[in-house]
Amino acid sequence: MTTPARRRLAAAGLAGVALLGSLSLAACGDDEPAAKAPCGLKDTRKGHLTAKNAAAALAKAAEGRKTLTFRQEMTINGKTAAIEGSVDASPDKIYGLSQTMPGDDGTVKLILKDDRVYVSAEGEQDGKFYVVDPDQKGDPLAAPLKAWFDQSGAAATANAWTVGLLAVNYVKTETLDDGTRAELYEFQIDPRIVARASGITPPPGLEQSSTSYVWVDRYDLIRKVETTGKDERTVETFTDYCEPVDIKAPDASDLIQR
Template sequence: MKWNIRRTAAAVIVLPVVLGAAACGKTDTPAPATGQTATQSSSAATSDASTSGQPYKDKASFVAAMKAAGKNVTSAHVTMDMDAAGQKVAISGDTKLDAADPAMKMSMDMGSSTKLEMILVDKKIFMKGMPGLAAGKWAVIDSSSTMGKQLAESLNQADPTKMYDQFGAAVTDVKYVGEDTVEGDKAFKYDLTLDTKAMQAQMPAGDKTKLPDTIQYTAWLDEKDQLRKVTFDLMGVKANMTMGKYGEPVDIKAPAAADTVKAPL
């Protein structure tokens, strides 16, 4: 159980950050419209023309669109369902997208009465519901431990200006599939190919998981070019993640000191 909690807890943080990276990038220039060159896009930007609300047919315009859409995003709500070889995990939480002071609050239901809550704030990691932990208490993860280093590195990767560049480098191919809806909103569906070698730097230190050369994702952008849904099926792990409530207020605070104890790892 301890191994599953460590690996899954890391996935809770890494996946939303990696998959949602482009939703919180920074840019001063909107994405090129389908068929536009970078020069044409720059001219359109000067005239304040908007290219959102349409499908993108290549990697450059797709990635640039997400980057432009997220330049002012301050928060997002994330839900994710994972099925790892029969072990079902349900995740829900809020993320504060701030390069200087990122924060996350997540709840995770792993079934079999295993329910975890996690808070990442002020570069500290707190977890409630771990086996061996008194009810109602939050474990403070030692930043020098293996898990602490993994989670702390993942939190550091929440810097949107860094994560966008990494995500952009990993995407090697974008195929537009067609129009769809996500939670009742119009969306555009895409098949993405990501280079796992380019993703290695985004993974927690010490993670030696053997991955194929490329990973296939399906992603949905809404009419504002915001990333709203991502799915993948990889090495026995199926995941379905949705993102929304962009820019809505989030309240993420560290637990009271009296409610914290050293993590039983």
């Protein structure tokens, strides 16, 4: 595999971690009727999220196996790139993930299925996929991917958010672009605590507090997250909860050696 291809594979993995981590965020109560309750959910929480009840709400939201579609827009120094796809995951396991993202020379597609990762980079044998088995000894990419699998369940990320949570403030209730009624919250988090909870040593100079804006619906499902840093802004949206997804591994004829 060429050096650019390795960089694309590493970037794909990190993007997947960021997106799957957002599956753990949740909570909300709203008295307006919904046309259809996603994921077979029936109960809605009364009252707003607070720093006292957020931990329980996050833990509850991490329960069960869910599918959804997502889109993440990242703006860094005025330049915006988007990652989008679908995922099938439980609190402790990723059953399937399919996403596309910008690469050095075009679009990169990543598929995660049956505990293997497949990556196709536009401009390098288009339509063909490299494959990585996290349990394959001797593969330099196996160990980091194994760590990714072990920490990418919603439950692990929910715990990290709970550990790093400093304050939760209700802002307002509004209707999102897809028509979903959601409550907007301001989450204040200590990134250093979150990093340590995730097994990462905080880099020197990491800020002590950061703010994320989180939109959640009446069924305790996250619909949108917006985070703004010094020179970057990330907006994630989540739709089609528990709707069917079709995530398949590439055919054997489409696999190539690294």
